[in-house]
Amino acid sequence: MKFPLAERMEYIAPFQVMALLERAKQLQSAGRDIIHMEIGEPDFRTPDTIVQAGIKALQDGHTGYSPALGIPALREAISGFYASHYGVNVPASRIVVTSGASGALLLALGALVSQGSEVLLTDPGYPCNRHFVRLLEGLPVNIPVGPETKYQLTPDHLAQHWNDKTVATLVASPANPTGTLLTPAEIQALNEACLARHGRLIVDEIYQGLTYGVEAQTALALSEDLFVINSFSKYFQMTGWRLGWLVVPEAYLDAVTRLAQNIFISAPTPAQYAALAAFAPDTIQLLEERRHVFAERRNTLIPLLTELGLKVASEPEGAFYVYADCTGITDDSYQFAYRALEETGIALTPGLDFGSYRANEHIRIAYTADTHRLVEAVERLGRITRT
Amino acid sequence: MKFPLAERMEYIAPFQVMALLERAKQLQSAGRDIIHMEIGEPDFRTPDTIVQAGIKALQDGHTGYSPALGIPALREAISGFYASHYGVNVPASRIVVTSGASGALLLALGALVSQGSEVLLTDPGYPCNRHFVRLLEGLPVNIPVGPETKYQLTPDHLAQHWNDKTVATLVASPANPTGTLLTPAEIQALNEACLARHGRLIVDEIYQGLTYGVEAQTALALSEDLFVINSFSKYFQMTGWRLGWLVVPEAYLDAVTRLAQNIFISAPTPAQYAALAAFAPDTIQLLEERRHVFAERRNTLIPLLTELGLKVASEPEGAFYVYADCTGITDDSYQFAYRALEETGIALTPGLDFGSYRANEHIRIAYTADTHRLVEAVERLGRITRT
Numbered sequence: 001m002k003f004p005l006a007e008r009m010e011y012i013a014p015f016q017v018m019a020l021l022e023r024a025k026q027l028q029s030a031g032r033d034i035i036h037m038e039i040g041e042p043d044f045r046t047p048d049t050i051v052q053a054g055i056k057a058l059q060d061g062h063t064g065y066s067p068a069l070g071i072p073a074l075r076e077a078i079s080g081f082y083a084s085h086y087g088v089n090v091p092a093s094r095i096v097v098t099s100g101a102s103g104a105l106l107l108a109l110g111a112l113v114s115q116g117s118e119v120l121l122t123d124p125g126y127p128c129n130r131h132f133v134r135l136l137e138g139l140p141v142n143i144p145v146g147p148e149t150k151y152q153l154t155p156d157h158l159a160q161h162w163n164d165k166t167v168a169t170l171v172a173s174p175a176n177p178t179g180t181l182l183t184p185a186e187i188q189a190l191n192e193a194c195l196a197r198h199g200r201l202i203v204d205e206i207y208q209g210l211t212y213g214v215e216a217q218t219a220l221a222l223s224e225d226l227f228v229i230n231s232f233s234k235y236f237q238m239t240g241w242r243l244g245w246l247v248v249p250e251a252y253l254d255a256v257t258r259l260a261q262n263i264f265i266s267a268p269t270p271a272q273y274a275a276l277a278a279f280a281p282d283t284i285q286l287l288e289e290r291r292h293v294f295a296e297r298r299n300t301l302i303p304l305l306t307e308l309g310l311k312v313a314s315e316p317e318g319a320f321y322v323y324a325d326c327t328g329i330t331d332d333s334y335q336f337a338y339r340a341l342e343e344t345g346i347a348l349t350p351g352l353d354f355g356s357y358r359a360n361e362h363i364r365i366a367y368t369a370d371t372h373r374l375v376e377a378v379e380r381l382g383r384i385t386r387t
Numbered sequence: 388m389k390f391p392l393a394e395r396m397e398y399i400a401p402f403q404v405m406a407l408l409e410r411a412k413q414l415q416s417a418g419r420d421i422i423h424m425e426i427g428e429p430d431f432r433t434p435d436t437i438v439q440a441g442i443k444a445l446q447d448g449h450t451g452y453s454p455a456l457g458i459p460a461l462r463e464a465i466s467g468f469y470a471s472h473y474g475v476n477v478p479a480s481r482i483v484v485t486s487g488a489s490g491a492l493l494l495a496l497g498a499l500v501s502q503g504s505e506v507l508l509t510d511p512g513y514p515c516n517r518h519f520v521r522l523l524e525g526l527p528v529n530i531p532v533g534p535e536t537k538y539q540l541t542p543d544h545l546a547q548h549w550n551d552k553t554v555a556t557l558v559a560s561p562a563n564p565t566g567t568l569l570t571p572a573e574i575q576a577l578n579e580a581c582l583a584r585h586g587r588l589i590v591d592e593i594y595q596g597l598t599y600g601v602e603a604q605t606a607l608a609l610s611e612d613l614f615v616i617n618s619f620s621k622y623f624q625m626t627g628w629r630l631g632w633l634v635v636p637e638a639y640l641d642a643v644t645r646l647a648q649n650i651f652i653s654a655p656t657p658a659q660y661a662a663l664a665a666f667a668p669d670t671i672q673l674l675e676e677r678r679h680v681f682a683e684r685r686n687t688l689i690p691l692l693t694e695l696g697l698k699v700a701s702e703p704e705g706a707f708y709v710y711a712d713c714t715g716i717t718d719d720s721y722q723f724a725y726r727a728l729e730e731t732g733i734a735l736t737p738g739l740d741f742g743s744y745r746a747n748e749h750i751r752i753a754y755t756a757d758t759h760r761l762v763e764a765v766e767r768l769g770r771i772t773r774t
Contacts (some may be wrong), residue, residue, distance in 0.1 A: 002585045004554035007501040009642045046450040063433040114394040131649040137524035167391035198389045240656030255396045262518040269627030
């Protein structure tokens with residue numbers, strides 16, 4: 001039967017890692033010991049203070065629609081967090097609570113991107129970003145980046161790729177899959193380069209707070225004219241609750257409000273009440289302890305990977321990923337990921353999930369397992385890398 | 388400062404009722420007694436069996452990402468519900484759990500609509516539908532409908548408005564704002580009219596189960612080739628949990644899966660575990676009791692509105708709305724809604740929120756208040772309609 005299929009579906013790729021994850025689960029069901037280093041999800045449970053606040057929200061009957069931009073108390077709490085932790089004044093009126101960072105991304109791009117608009121992105125980068133642009137009939141411009149710029153965009157990239165159709169640049173700090181950061185000066189330069197061209201900078205701060213040896217930052221300290229995307233998923237370890245937020249420049253508040261009303265109605269209400277506990281001192285103390293665990297894992301893992309012949313070309317200072325050049329071992333990281341899984345029970349994400357530039361030369365390794373498991377994972381990988 | 392704003396924002400309208408709701412809350416804070424008949428939300432709390440299942444989900448640590456298409460147990464439970472309640476075989480593999488019906492709508496349209504594609508819709512209709520089409524750079528074709536077709540589309544409408552760009556028709560049964568139903572024969576005819584033109588029918592069954600004097604139906608009994616959108620918000624009274632589902636024709640499963648992975652990652656996980664309790668016999672018994680309460684309200688309200696001079700031109704047999712022709716009282720329903728609020732404390736939704744065809748001649752009245760309050764509301768409205 002002939003049937004209409006949206007043209008965008010030619011572009012929107014599945015996650016390669018999903019099929020690999022499926023296979024990993026099969027092996028696991030068959031009794032194999034699998035070490036999961038493929039998923040972008042902390043291995044810690046949501047802190048109990050947040051869970052208890054969620055339970056109380058349900059007991060108190062907070063199960064109806066909430067305002068399209070979020071419950072006022074949570075918008076105020078996020079504003080307060082920016083003030084107390086980052087010393088930045090971000091009025092609650094510019095903070096929009098969303099269904100995950102995914103919702104925030106759709107709102108920001110929905111307000112910026114017209115049919116044919118171009119958005120500058122990194123390759124490698126979080127794959128959904130380019131798919132969101134394409135969903136809205138914009139054109140994602142995936143700019144190859146490497147260790148020479150810490151896998152980040154620079155004003156030179158903007159100068160080279162910006163044209164009349166370009167409306168925005170999206171960067172991430174800390175970045176996925178590379179874990180690299182932008183300095184405040186670098187963000188400032190990118191923001192100025194965008195504004196000078198009458199475009200906007202969107203900064204993905206989804207991994208904010210998860211930095212190692214570097215103080216956590218926010219681009220909001222630098223400008224009121226940029227969009228910031230954030231999430232309760234990573235630092236606050238609330239992935240399944242589907243809660244994020246968007247900080248909106250004043251000029252876009254009306255557009256974003258209309259989009260939020262129409263596209264989402266509201267973010268999940270019980271999750272919003274639960275998230276009120278996310279900024280409490282005891283929660284933050286626990287999350288900081290967990291951050292130190294991530295730091296320890298990272299510091300153990302990177303030297304071991306290097307010994308194995310996996311090159312970590314640009315120091316990952318944030319998130320919980322290592323993006324490793326595996327050309328010392330293989331010229332096909334996709335095949336390598338499957339071989340690692342089948343032969344050693346180690347699940348990794350092939351570079352292909354993050355773009356096409358030198359994708360087959362890289363794998364992403366998430367340190368979302370205990371240190372002793374990471375050590376074991378590297379030992380097991382050694383069996384195939386040395387053959 | 389010059390800045391890019393997506394062209395779609397010229398089209399995407401705010402909900403008029405939001406400003407009215409804001410004003411209603413102001414009056415309420417000032418001590419006025421407001422009767423709320425403006426919001427599309429049941430006034431019943433989520434059934435306690437579902438709330439308790441949600442609490443247990445949180446206690447059990449179900450707070451991580453879930454599969455992009457939903458947890459298998461819930462997809463199976465929905466499939467089982469179609470079998471037991473409607474006698475229809477819908478395999479779980481075709482059921483995709485989403486972040487509210489909003490998520491389902493975005494997936495279905497995302498897979499169908501290319502830039503410039505046309506989608507046929509009713510005017511009046513749920514406003515977000517046309518905004519979703521526009522979000523995706525498609526063209527919503529809002530077809531004026533009136534009581535002569537129960538405010539529904541017919542194959543004649545399709546014959547008249549279908550062209551080379553048309554990819555889909557979206558109907559709702561029960562419909563918002565009119566509460567009217569399509570019969571199986573009518574849905575069958577619409578589906579055949581779409582398929583004959585190589586397009587697809589999308590049936591919004593968000594208010595499924597909320598019918599009065601008529602057995603609840605599903606379009607899935609008629610065809611495997613249509614999309615069905617559903618929700619846990621209305622019949623199951625889980626609005627704030629943000630949970631819905633989409634039934635997908637086999638041919639679109641791959642596209643919808645890729646979209647779901649990229650756009651949503653997953654639906655809220657605790658809500659999915661909570662919803663497992665939605666189909667339990669004791670929950671359904673409670674929901675059926677509440678449906679009888681809605682029926683009683685409806686049967687009380689409609690004659691009173693008619694006495695007042697508000698014409699209900701097409702019998703609403705479902706949802707919890709009356710779409711009333713108020714030309715006997717006013718030629719400006721928008722102004723009337725504000726007057727009703729200010730002078731009598733009754734909050735109603737002006738027709739403008741549902742389209743432009745004779746919008747100013749209609750208001751939507753939600754019977755989401757106790758019967759005695761509805762009676763009082765009509766009495767109060769009488770004060771202005773008789774002056």
